[in-house]
Amino acid sequence: MALSRALAFDGVAFSYGNVAALSDVSFEVAAGERVALLGRNGAGKSTIVRLVTGLVHPDAGSVWIGDWDTADLAPEDLARRVGSVFQHADQQLFARTLREDVGFGPRALGFPAREVRRRTDEALDALDLHAHAEQHPYDLSPALRKVGALAGALALEPSLLVLDEPTAGLDRAWRARVADALREHAERGAALLVVTHDLAFAAETLERGIVLDRGRLACDEPLERLLTSAERLKPLGLVPPPIAALSVALDLPGRPVRERDAAHTLARVAGGRSAS
Ligand SMILES: Nc1ncnc2c1ncn2[C@@H]1O[C@H](COP(=O)(O)OP(=O)(O)OP(=O)(O)O)[C@@H](O)[C@H]1O
Ligand SMILES: [Mg+2]
Structure with missing residues (x-):
């Protein structure tokens, strides 16, 4: 169903110079689907995030966001459909207050002030961040800055949310808030692609697991099945x-x-x- 497709990788290869990061990767994610992107260090997960957000483009094959081929699109074009939090997103907040930072995306997309305010408030609400809204981002802990970056991505109201290690450094209460916010966002029809080493978080929040192994797609199946087969997880560097x-x-x-x-x-x- 072309209409419900949020993301598709079709035979994608990508190298950094002569370091091959991805080879022949194909998968699709439907609207509303919650997908974990797993694999050991260096497997190619962040490279997938960079391709989805348009920071890099495939050497071979195509990356589709809905019916847009990303080949000729820049990150600012893709921001109309893709919200993202990068692995080192705690270094990416730059406004004077968290509220201004969360509103940056919708403002850059040209929404009127009232709409920017509504989106900012809803995103701060979704993550229970109102108490921190007027703080300078650098007065927040790195983990909370990352939650702030997630609020900024939610404020774009994207049809696809791509997150690289969203729970790194978060305590149990914050992890639960992030999980709730993500589930709510998916219930409204957005697709989630979440890179994580936190398999307990993946189990609670997501439904399907895609595993990369040295740049190739090694598994793509429901998390219930994947996480309960230790003998298959082990060679992929994963622990149930x-x-x-x-x-x-x-x-x-x-x-x-x-x-x-x-x-x-x-x-x-x-x-x-x-x-x-
Ligand atoms: N900027 C870069 N220049 C050269 N090689 C890179 C660069 N970024 C990543 N690589 C290489 O590409 C491969 C995939 O890296 P990638 O960052 O996508 O892995 P990852 O799965 O996100 O790992 P991690 O779990 O450690 O974050 C690795 O071999 C890595 O060393
Ligand atoms: Mg990475």
């Missing part, structure tokens, strides 16, 4: 998160990977045992 490992160790029915699902299943199994 605790709930998935527990689920396998206890042989829980349906092999749940989310805390809530595992708790329900455990309660059901325990109830069944005590009743019998």
